[in-house]
Amino acid sequence: MNLLKKLKQSLTKTRENLAGRLENLFAGKRGLDEEFFEELEEILLTADVGVATTLELVEGLRQRARKENIGDPASLSSLLQEEVVKLMEHEAAGLQLAPSPPTVILVVGVNGTGKTTTTGKLAYRFRQKGSRVILAAADTFRAAAAEQLAVWARRAGAELISHQPGADPGAVVFDALQAARSRRADVVLVDTAGRLQTKTNLMEELKKIRRVIGREHAGAPHEVLLVLDATTGQNALSQARLFHDAVEVTGIVLTKLDGTAKGGVVLAIAHELKIPVKLVGLGEGVEDLEEFRPREFALALFGG
């Protein structure tokens, strides 16, 4: 199934709320008056697009309509999509692989966004391509986090490196990289403990993990993926900003997009921080992880 179809399917309920409302708006008979733009603004705000990005998008459309003498709402629909795609499109959206293995991917984020699940799904993806995968259970804090990752390792057919609860996550990562070297693994996926981005001590711990990776394998980590819950509101911006400051996030994984969640906040992130979305999570199954394609996302979300 292609992403567009899957997204559309899982976003049906959302479409009733978002794309559906946009459709109604763009199909409206009245002209492009103040009320039209106010309603557009309202629809975007309720999709978590955020105040700044919404105001800019709407203002841009308003000006283009005036400049290009567009009078009917329907023609604005494709303009909006175009703007959204423009916001979302970044170069090199695919996952970066190491020139010489192993590729090391560090998975970070606040509590409860789905880091462990995403790590498990990623492992499965790489396994499907025939890669040898090692999972590093660097979440030594949350109760039973390593056990949870162990279940995923079995499902995906990956190897697991884990220590005792409360152990130093840096040591887990060190061991995982040693193991990767001796077992000639292609990919090392590092699952870290959830942490709120404002907790300085925990962010320092994350920096240390990153340093250990870099020291053990030059050029690594090749990806630092921030896992973001699509139901999150404007706090996602703070998450992206502070995690980026700490460990240089290279991409975002947008999870739980199968809810009515709209993930509109990724527009705000793309707009303000220019961090590309690389993957989207669409369910709890091992295969429910897809590469992110901005155009399809824009189409699925904003009509078409």
Add this chain to the structure above:
Amino acid sequence: MTAEGKGVVGVLFSSLAEKLQNTLRKLKGKGKLTEADVNEALREIRLALLEADVNFKVVKDFLGRVKERAVGLEVQQSLTPGQQVVKIVYEELTALMGGGENKIKWTGQPPTVIMLVGLQGAGKTTTAAKVALYCQKQGRRPLLVAADVYRPAAVRQLQVLGEQLKLPVFSPEKEENPVGIVRLALDEARRLGHDPVIVDTAGRLHINEEMMSELGAMKEAARPHEILLVLDAMTGQDAVRVAEAFHRELGLTGVILTKLDGDTRGGAALSVRAVTGCPIKFIGVGERPEALEAFHPDRIASRILGMGDVQTIIEKAQAAIDREEALELQRKLRQQDFTLEDFLRQLKQVQKVGPLEEILGLLPGVGPWKQLKGVQVDPKELVHIEAIIQSMTPEERRNPGIINASRKRRIAAGSGTKVQDVNRLLRQFEEARRLMQHLGDLAGGKKGKIKVKFPPG
């Protein structure tokens, strides 16, 4: 154990509070309000609330009510029109969040059954353990029930938490149906005299009909007295729809907001009660098992408006510090003789009460004190700090000004640390003391100021 970084209410709603304060400060000084003034203020409040993730519709209604009352404002002798608007916004904010405090409703025929429901990743399992600990501290005998049979290792997670907190966890090996688990758990609770029974359920999407009807069946079997929605405070505009969906299916009795210890502006809190009518009963404010607090809407509203939260700090202090110590600290705040010994005692209370900055954040007028990072303490570091302070002479502890380079070297050698560590500690202490003096100015002497004090700047 990890340190709880940021303070609780210290950060809670703080950005929202700042924005509203800026807006309202402009109004406060005014003798006369034009309609343009009101509109300008309302526009800024609208943006601030939206950026804080308050639901769009809630914002609309809220502003409508404020404006209606503000425009028809009769001039009162005691208040300026600006102050009156502040009062209206405060009252409406409090009303929006649902009036007084809301406690757990205990049944006359135990056990009281509490069911926790919510989306994936909201923090149900962690919260279940926190609620159990909370009840145990009130002298009850809780039983935790592991009914999340879907997420890998979720049962194990609850078991581990139970072991850590010495709380019983019910997780039958042979039963894999959540409804069956709940039935068995109730039998067990009656047999052993447990009360309450706290049921941790699997996370699910509110639009997944099959999973939602499973909750319905569990409700049927458990006849819970409380069905609490566990909701991530960082949730965006969808928070309201999620709450509505769970409410429609199950008839929620309340909400627990989690992860309020970050920098989320907490707009979900404002919205959920307004739309569903369900009170927010608890807030999760950290990863420590004790980090669960009752939700006080009126206090949060005054916090948003910068009136400080004096009542909460007093309660918090009483929970962990004994009365005398509290009085002593209060006296010291007034007299401004806060010594390194007090600082150490203060730091040691971190585990009991929560970080210093958390306490400070509750006091009025501390809003501008943002550079608190120096006061943040890792419990592991506490050992070093204690060693350093204990390597000082009594004189040095009372009067750190006399600590020169050679004294620093001696202290470092005595405590097995480096001179840099000693320097850092002294800096942190200085910062804490400056803060204390600032607070002393507010808390002592200048009575009546607390109520109307807005942070300077």
